[in-house]
Amino acid sequence: MQPLLQMQNIDKQFPGVKALSGASLSVYSGRVMALLGENGAGKSTLMKVLTGIYSKDAGSINYQDQEVTFNGPKQSQEAGISIIHQELNLIPGLTIAENIFLGREFVTPFGRIDWKKMYDEADKLLARLKVPHSSRKLVGELSIGTQQMVEIAKALSFSSRVIIMDEPTDALTDTETEALFSVIRELRAEGRGIVYISHRLKEIFEICDDVTVLRDGQFIAERTVASLDEDALIEMMVGRRLEEQYPRLNIPHGELRLQVNEFSGAGVKEASFVLYSSEILGVCGLMGAGRTELMKLIYGAYAKTEGELVLDGEPLSIRSTQDALDNGIVYISEDRKGDGLVLGMSVKENMTLPALQYFSSFWGLKHAAEQQAVNDFIRLFNIKTPGMQQPIRLLSGGNQQKVAIARGLMTRPKVLILDEPTRGVDVGAKKEIYQLINQFKQEGLSIILVSSEMPEVLGMSDRILVMHEGKICGEFDRAEATQERLMACAVGKTVGQHAA
Numbered sequence: 001m002q003p004l005l006q007m008q009n010i011d012k013q014f015p016g017v018k019a020l021s022g023a024s025l026s027v028y029s030g031r032v033m034a035l036l037g038e039n040g041a042g043k044s045t046l047m048k049v050l051t052g053i054y055s056k057d058a059g060s061i062n063y064q065d066q067e068v069t070f071n072g073p074k075q076s077q078e079a080g081i082s083i084i085h086q087e088l089n090l091i092p093g094l095t096i097a098e099n100i101f102l103g104r105e106f107v108t109p110f111g112r113i114d115w116k117k118m119y120d121e122a123d124k125l126l127a128r129l130k131v132p133h134s135s136r137k138l139v140g141e142l143s144i145g146t147q148q149m150v151e152i153a154k155a156l157s158f159s160s161r162v163i164i165m166d167e168p169t170d171a172l173t174d175t176e177t178e179a180l181f182s183v184i185r186e187l188r189a190e191g192r193g194i195v196y197i198s199h200r201l202k203e204i205f206e207i208c209d210d211v212t213v214l215r216d217g218q219f220i221a222e223r224t225v226a227s228l229d230e231d232a233l234i235e236m237m238v239g240r241r242l243e244e245q246y247p248r249l250n251i252p253h254g255e256l257r258l259q260v261n262e263f264s265g266a267g268v269k270e271a272s273f274v275l276y277s278s279e280i281l282g283v284c285g286l287m288g289a290g291r292t293e294l295m296k297l298i299y300g301a302y303a304k305t306e307g308e309l310v311l312d313g314e315p316l317s318i319r320s321t322q323d324a325l326d327n328g329i330v331y332i333s334e335d336r337k338g339d340g341l342v343l344g345m346s347v348k349e350n351m352t353l354p355a356l357q358y359f360s361s362f363w364g365l366k367h368a369a370e371q372q373a374v375n376d377f378i379r380l381f382n383i384k385t386p387g388m389q390q391p392i393r394l395l396s397g398g399n400q401q402k403v404a405i406a407r408g409l410m411t412r413p414k415v416l417i418l419d420e421p422t423r424g425v426d427v428g429a430k431k432e433i434y435q436l437i438n439q440f441k442q443e444g445l446s447i448i449l450v451s452s453e454m455p456e457v458l459g460m461s462d463r464i465l466v467m468h469e470g471k472i473c474g475e476f477d478r479a480e481a482t483q484e485r486l487m488a489c490a491v492g493k494t495v496g497q498h499a500a
Contacts, residue, residue, distance in 0.1 A: 004029045004193040010059035019045040024219040027193040034204045035197045037214035038426040040396035051076040082160040086167040092140030097122035100154045125153040130179040144171040164195040173287045238428040246459025249438035253279040257446040263307035266293040269470045275446045282461030283450045290470040299331035300324045328414035340404040348374045348388035355410035377406040398429035419450045454483045
């Protein structure tokens with residue numbers, strides 16, 4: 001079969017890093033090509049070379065039987081290649097329609113913006129994606145999942161021959177994901193070529209026809225999805241077998257560490273639970289259930305209207321995030337780029353920023369101690385970076401996530417709240433993060449693991465809380481928890497539950 005798009009032997013080097021070395025990718029008309037690899041494998045770099053964000057050092061790009069080189073995203077879009085980025089590129093103060101058609105608005109014969117046509121066309125795109133909002137709504141008022149659907153609508157508006165989807169379901173609910181898959185099937189039937197980048201292997205087997213694997217910037221293989229199983233795919237990606245996906249550490253919990261009593265605020269209603277040292281408490285629920293809101297109430301990022309927090313037997317008054325940090329409570333945000341990291345700073349600066357008090361003296365900052373601590377975490381977390389002075393924005397998503405977790409641990413917490421700690425992280429880096437979580441657990445840390453991935457919650461947790469519409473609606477021992485029982489509870493059904 002003749003490819004619609006073919007990239008061959010692409011090389012790309014940055015100072016100190018060879019990001020791509022002989023990378024290749026073929027995209028076929030009417031087929032979905034999965035592009036897989038660990039974080040840092042070169043997937044995003046390859047897509048940036050294709051769309052003209054980066055220039056290649058070597059290799060060729062052939063599109064519709066012609067060799068091409070694009071000088072920027074606008075040129076590649078005009079040629080019929082669209083990309084839906086993992087990181088949202090939307091303007092909160094503009095409407096959905098204004099975001100979709102920004103820079104290419106419809107105009108009347110008199111040279112004015114044709115608002116009616118623009119909103120009508122945007123509404124059609126939203127209807128196709130089953131988004132229940134008017135295109136006149138401000139993007140800043142939408143959930144992260146709905147904003148992702150706006151990004152997808154934006155890409156569809158170009159009527160492109162090749163559409164690249166980089167982690168498109170990362171922030172989507174199951175219903176939104178199924179709406180997206182329905183659109184992908186339509187696009188495939190229309191003869192479009194789709195590149196699908198995802199760490200969710202279940203989705204690869206559900207929606208993709210072919211798969212290309214990169215490892216360390218190099219092309220490893222192209223296969224049909226039908227010829228592979230999950231184990232074979234993982235082995236191709238990481239170069240080794242992953243014997244156990246969720247390496248849970250089975251040890252008894254310690255003393256009572258945290259009591260949350262009748263917490264309300266930010267949509268959360270009368271939430272109560274306890275947490276022990278050396279325990280992982282899983283928290284799950286559907287999008288909008290109030291998981292993140294409850295964690296931010298505990299952390300002081302949101303103001304509670306009522307409730308009491310008790311840490312190691314002492315009542316706490318948490319009025320700000322600094323109060324929480326001072327008392328040993330750390331929250332690692334699900335939005336690492338929005339809340340967790342300062343993209344203009346280096347790996348070292350990001351890691352030590354909340355913990356500078358530990359490296360300070362009367363004479364100033366103890367630079368040697370700071371650098372030693374950063375080096376220790378880089379080694380412990382196996383963070384792939386040319387050095388601690390590397391700008392954090394140049395690291396892969398998985399390595400950024402490791403820095404975000406290390407940043408929290410720098411403050412020497414008693415309670416570590418991890419909100420979607422493996423979102424956008426590949427299978428190899430996921431296991432490394434799980435092993436680190438086990439290490440923290442063994443050292444006596446109390447951990448709250450918030451995740452929208454049920455297998456992750458089931459695989460790593462000692463106890464599990466389920467939230468529905470702002471309330472804790474169930475608590476399960478590990479032994480009695482199943483995906484079916486958790487899901488039934490998450491959608492509001494009454495099931496047998498027992499407190500630990």
